[in-house]
Amino acid sequence: MSPLKRLLADRAASIGAAIIAGLILVAILAPWIAPYPEDVTAFHLSERLQPPSGTHLFGTDRMGSDVFSRILFGARITITIALIAVGVSVAIGVPIGLIAGYYGGFPGGFLMRTSDVFLAVPQIVLAIAIAQTLGPSVENVILALSLTYWPFWARLVYAETRALKSQTFIEAALALGASDWRVMVLHILPNTASAIIVRTSIGMGATILTAAALGFLGLGAPPPTPEWGRTISEAREYLPEAWWYAAAPGLAIFLVVMGFNLLGDGLRDILDPKLRKGRR
Amino acid sequence: MTDASLLAVTDLTVRFPIRGPFARKLGEIKALDGVSFTLQQGEILGLVGESGCGKSTLGKTLMGIQPPTSGSITFEGTEIAGRTPREARALRRRLQYAYQDPGASLDPRWKIGKSLEEPLIIHTKLPRRERMQKVAEILTSVGLPAGHVDLFPHELSGGQQRRVGLARILMLSPEVVILDEPTAGLDVSVQATVLRLFRELRDSFDLTYIFISHDLSVVRLMCHRVAVMYLGRIVEIGPVDELMNSPKHPYTQSLLAAIPKVNGPRVTENFWLEGEPADASNLPPGCRFQGRCPHVQPICRDQDPQDRQVGAQSVACHFAGEVFPPVKPTRQRTPA
Amino acid sequence: MTDPLLTVEGLSLGFRGDGGFAHILDGANMTMNRGEIMGLVGESGCGKTTLASAILGVLPRHALEVRGGQIRFDGLDMLSPDHGAQQQAARGRRVTFIPQDPFTSLNPVFTIGQQIEELMKWKSPRRDAGPSRGPALLSRYPRARRKADRAKVIEMLDLVQLPRPEQLLKKYPHEVSGGQRQRLMIAMALLPDPDLIIADEPTTALDVTIQAQILGLLRNLATDRGVAVMLTTHDLGSAYEICDRITVMYAGQDVEAAPVAEFFNRPTHPYTAKLLESLPEGGGGMTGIPGELPSFYAPPPGCRFQTRCPRATEACRTRPPARFAGPAHVVRCAHPLFDTAPFEEVRA
Numbered sequence: 001m002s003p004l005k006r007l008l009a010d011r012a013a014s015i016g017a018a019i020i021a022g023l024i025l026v027a028i029l030a031p032w033i034a035p036y037p038e039d040v041t042a043f044h045l046s047e048r049l050q051p052p053s054g055t056h057l058f059g060t061d062r063m064g065s066d067v068f069s070r071i072l073f074g075a076r077i078t079i080t081i082a083l084i085a086v087g088v089s090v091a092i093g094v095p096i097g098l099i100a101g102y103y104g105g106f107p108g109g110f111l112m113r114t115s116d117v118f119l120a121v122p123q124i125v126l127a128i129a130i131a132q133t134l135g136p137s138v139e140n141v142i143l144a145l146s147l148t149y150w151p152f153w154a155r156l157v158y159a160e161t162r163a164l165k166s167q168t169f170i171e172a173a174l175a176l177g178a179s180d181w182r183v184m185v186l187h188i189l190p191n192t193a194s195a196i197i198v199r200t201s202i203g204m205g206a207t208i209l210t211a212a213a214l215g216f217l218g219l220g221a222p223p224p225t226p227e228w229g230r231t232i233s234e235a236r237e238y239l240p241e242a243w244w245y246a247a248a249p250g251l252a253i254f255l256v257v258m259g260f261n262l263l264g265d266g267l268r269d270i271l272d273p274k275l276r277k278g279r280r
Numbered sequence: 281m282t283d284a285s286l287l288a289v290t291d292l293t294v295r296f297p298i299r300g301p302f303a304r305k306l307g308e309i310k311a312l313d314g315v316s317f318t319l320q321q322g323e324i325l326g327l328v329g330e331s332g333c334g335k336s337t338l339g340k341t342l343m344g345i346q347p348p349t350s351g352s353i354t355f356e357g358t359e360i361a362g363r364t365p366r367e368a369r370a371l372r373r374r375l376q377y378a379y380q381d382p383g384a385s386l387d388p389r390w391k392i393g394k395s396l397e398e399p400l401i402i403h404t405k406l407p408r409r410e411r412m413q414k415v416a417e418i419l420t421s422v423g424l425p426a427g428h429v430d431l432f433p434h435e436l437s438g439g440q441q442r443r444v445g446l447a448r449i450l451m452l453s454p455e456v457v458i459l460d461e462p463t464a465g466l467d468v469s470v471q472a473t474v475l476r477l478f479r480e481l482r483d484s485f486d487l488t489y490i491f492i493s494h495d496l497s498v499v500r501l502m503c504h505r506v507a508v509m510y511l512g513r514i515v516e517i518g519p520v521d522e523l524m525n526s527p528k529h530p531y532t533q534s535l536l537a538a539i540p541k542v543n544g545p546r547v548t549e550n551f552w553l554e555g556e557p558a559d560a561s562n563l564p565p566g567c568r569f570q571g572r573c574p575h576v577q578p579i580c581r582d583q584d585p586q587d588r589q590v591g592a593q594s595v596a597c598h599f600a601g602e603v604f605p606p607v608k609p610t611r612q613r614t615p616a
Numbered sequence: 617m618t619d620p621l622l623t624v625e626g627l628s629l630g631f632r633g634d635g636g637f638a639h640i641l642d643g644a645n646m647t648m649n650r651g652e653i654m655g656l657v658g659e660s661g662c663g664k665t666t667l668a669s670a671i672l673g674v675l676p677r678h679a680l681e682v683r684g685g686q687i688r689f690d691g692l693d694m695l696s697p698d699h700g701a702q703q704q705a706a707r708g709r710r711v712t713f714i715p716q717d718p719f720t721s722l723n724p725v726f727t728i729g730q731q732i733e734e735l736m737k738w739k740s741p742r743r744d745a746g747p748s749r750g751p752a753l754l755s756r757y758p759r760a761r762r763k764a765d766r767a768k769v770i771e772m773l774d775l776v777q778l779p780r781p782e783q784l785l786k787k788y789p790h791e792v793s794g795g796q797r798q799r800l801m802i803a804m805a806l807l808p809d810p811d812l813i814i815a816d817e818p819t820t821a822l823d824v825t826i827q828a829q830i831l832g833l834l835r836n837l838a839t840d841r842g843v844a845v846m847l848t849t850h851d852l853g854s855a856y857e858i859c860d861r862i863t864v865m866y867a868g869q870d871v872e873a874a875p876v877a878e879f880f881n882r883p884t885h886p887y888t889a890k891l892l893e894s895l896p897e898g899g900g901g902m903t904g905i906p907g908e909l910p911s912f913y914a915p916p917p918g919c920r921f922q923t924r925c926p927r928a929t930e931a932c933r934t935r936p937p938a939r940f941a942g943p944a945h946v947v948r949c950a951h952p953l954f955d956t957a958p959f960e961e962v963r964a
Contacts, residue, residue: 167384168379168381168384168385169384169385169386169387169388171345171379171385172377172379172384172385172386172445172448173385173387173398174345175343175344175345175372175376175377176372176376176398176399176402176448176449176452177370177372177373177399177402177403178398178402179402182402187387190389191387191388191389330823330824330825330826331823437908439908467659467660467850468659468850468852468891468894468895468896468904469659469890469891469894469904469905470659470904471894471896471904472894472902472903472904472905473904473906475902476902476904479902494823494824495896496824497895497896497897498896500896501896501902534825535824535825537828538824538825538827538828539824539853539897540828540831540851540853540854540856540857541853541856541897542852542853542856542880542892542895542897543856543880543881546856546857546858547828547832547857548828548831548832548835548857548858549832551825551828551829551832553825553828553829554829556793556795556796556826
């Protein structure tokens with residue numbers, strides 16, 4: 001069975017995949033499917049804090065803007081932050097883990113100790129510190145998340161590389177006269193790919209959660225950006241009467257994070273041969 | 281050392297340091313201790329000994345996977361010990377290493393064809409078409425259909441994987457192939473097929489083998505000369521028939537006697553060798569076999585014996601040629 | 617002849633898995649007499665370890681499917697779930713086990729002494745047979761018995777030629793060598809005073825000089841005590857060294873059983889003959905057996921060796937009955953290499 005078919009056979013994973021596909025579609029199509037696309041910036045103070053109804057699916061916020069439309073546009077920001085932050089983390093973490101794991105010794109130790117320093121501080125605390133120093137903006141959130149997240153990939157690839165390096169086929173490739181570069185890129189990296197994919201999927205969820213937390217603390221994009229975390233933060237003052245105001249972005253975050261985690265778990269079952277054997 | 285020798289190893293030593301906390305050196309394991317031998321074009325040299333005797337370390341040191349502590353290895357007249365990886369890579373083309381399970385040397389994510397092509401990409405500038413042609417040729421010569429290039433290793437049986445692993449080594453037309461425990465873990469009915477394959481490949485590719493094994497009966501079948509190793513040193517080396525028929529070192533004598541022989545006398549009834557090999561990190565002065573030797577004398581506890589030529593063999597024993605397997609009273613088999 | 621200690625009759629079992637039903641044992645038969653050393657010989661995949669595990673009752677239950685046959689140990693049905701308590705009492709006490717890998721069969725976090733004491737607490741021959749009061753886990757280890765057991769343990773460690781037994785008991789498993797661990801496993805197998813020891817490839821992981829020592833020790837101790845030993849091995853040489861009788865298996869079926877001299881001089885089943893020809897000793901070793909083991913998911917009906925057998929005919933598509941090729945020499949082949957007589961004639 002091809003990996004795709006196996007993925008669709010796993011119910012949890014296919015639900016996760018569907019949620020994520022939905023999120024991406026919404027992010028792309030937001031200007032067309034949102035009932036009030038202008039509400040991202042526009043406000044109608046006469047319609048403040050209206051409960052969910054036929055005209056406003058998730059009600060309106062303190063400015064009278066349509067919450068549903070803002071959530072849809074928020075998906076764009078969320079996806080952008082998650083993709084770039086995770087992409088940069090992978091781009092930094094994977095080569096560092098690969099080189100450190102392959103060469104070991106002093107350079108390997110140095111790189112891994114550096115990553116340990118980052119791991120020693122809880123990720124959210126470090127991200128807050130960085131975002132606070134640089135000032136609130138989407139770019140700075142991305143930077144803060146990238147800087148704090150790469151050690152997870154470095155650690156993972158490091159461990160995988162160490163394990164693979166003692167495998168006979170790696171030693172055989174070296175004995176054949178293959179260069180270090182060749183062994184690293186053509187033999188080791190493809191064999192760590194499944195672990196990286198799984199980690200990336202779960203990491204996306206975690207990154208979205210952290211990004212929302214930064215937004216909640218006011219360290220994300222400045223208003224009136226429809227960022228989900230910031231929306232919850234704004235909604236706090238109107239709880240519990242205007243419950244929809246906080247519930248809608250909360251639900252969005254919950255769904256997306258769950259989607260990535262379900263997909264990640266499913267991918268792990270499918271791609272990791274060690275676990276697959278254990279399930280038999 | 282004669283000019284005809286293809287590979288000459290002189291006084292090769294490999295030591296592994298034992299480190300405690302803070303990389304403090306606590307001692308060292310003498311994995312190889314002054315190993316010397318030569319290999320002639322076209323011969324099969326057997327390397328036998330029990331686990332921990334250093335035979336696999338020797339194989340890996342020859343290949344350059346394990347750097348030697350001291351000593352020299354000359355291959356076709358060129359020194360190859362202690363070379364930089366780049367230089368060694370070119371030299372290593374003619375010297376290949378076959379793992380115990382050659383199938384395990386294949387990348388599980390690569391198709392057979394790609395794995396076989398890799399040595400050519402590394403070492404030659406052949407265009408792709410010629411490379412694929414060579415792959416097909418070699419695949420046929422190890423007895424597999426050329427269509428197998430599009431399969432992944434896990435789609436082949438264990439025996440076929442083994443053949444592919446060997447084919448990969450042969451891609452570069454090596455002169456010397458080091459076979460590391462090629463029959464370990466094989467059933468006797470399969471073993472014969474594998475041994476026959478080695479013989480055929482040797483004839484069709486003009487190979488010289490170093491045959492590392494713990495199984496003396498297989499070595500007797502395959503090899504021209506045998507080196508017996510014990511705790512990092514060659515204790516006896518010589519032509520296979522002479523060494524097997526009249527072993528001179530007490531360890532060789534014990535090793536030969538320990539092999540069960542169907543329809544022969546039963547060794548378990550009068551086996552004389554007691555104890556287990558000494559700790560390789562803490563060898564006593566003198567002969568390394570002293571703790572188990574049935575003929576041990578005071579001199580064996582003081583001096584490590586020099587290699588001596590006795591008959592056709594070179595033996596590292598003070599009493600080579602003077603000692604014979606002891607005769608122990610045979611325990612009567614009680615019928616059940 | 618007295619009744620045998622252990623009989624396996626027509627045992628058919630297998631495992632359900634992703635690829636369907638893997639039919640591992642197909643009508644396997646085996647007999648062990650009291651006090652004899654019997655070699656269960658065959659190559660990988662012949663089912664010898666599965667058979668040993670079935671006798672010990674350690675096959676994974678969730679996927680196991682027994683399709684027929686029985687195992688009787690001294691009259692006790694070892695497969696029927698009705699005799700669970702008796703089977704439990706017999707296992708580890710009257711039937712003990714020497715594993716293939718002495719490196720993983722001891723718990724690394726307890727000392728050797730603690731592990732032997734735990735064994736003796738439950739399986740000592742001096743333990744009362746009667747039912748224990750209260751939950752078994754909380755039951756006491758009486759001091760008098762503990763002392764007697766300990767003396768016995770020291771004596772046994774001495775017998776398996778382990779130096780300084782008192783100190784050895786305080787060590788952890790990783791502190792002793794492979795050969796010593798296997799001596800220890802022999803001692804632990806002998807301590808409960810069993811009737812049968814099942815030794816599963818006990819010397820495969822050991823060097824040849826150590827193997828000679830261990831095999832000799834096992835044979836001497838077992839014959840001195842009249843303990844029967846079932847030695848599973850792929851090495852005909854080891855079987856020749858210490859066995860009185862040999863049973864050969866191929867792909868889950870027994871093909872031939874004979875006393876050791878008869879076995880090596882007059883192999884009657886084509887598989888046995890081919891196996892002996894494949895031995896590297898004595899000039900052979902380049903013959904081998906062409907072909908591969910049949911798939912356990914779709915084995916051929918009848919004799920499973922037919923796919924590789926030069927003498928195979930249509931008759932091999934039903935399992936041949938056991939026939940005698942000599943005294944106590946049983947073979948199951950439609951085209952044996954020596955003349956055979958049917959079972960009934962010899963009995964009559």
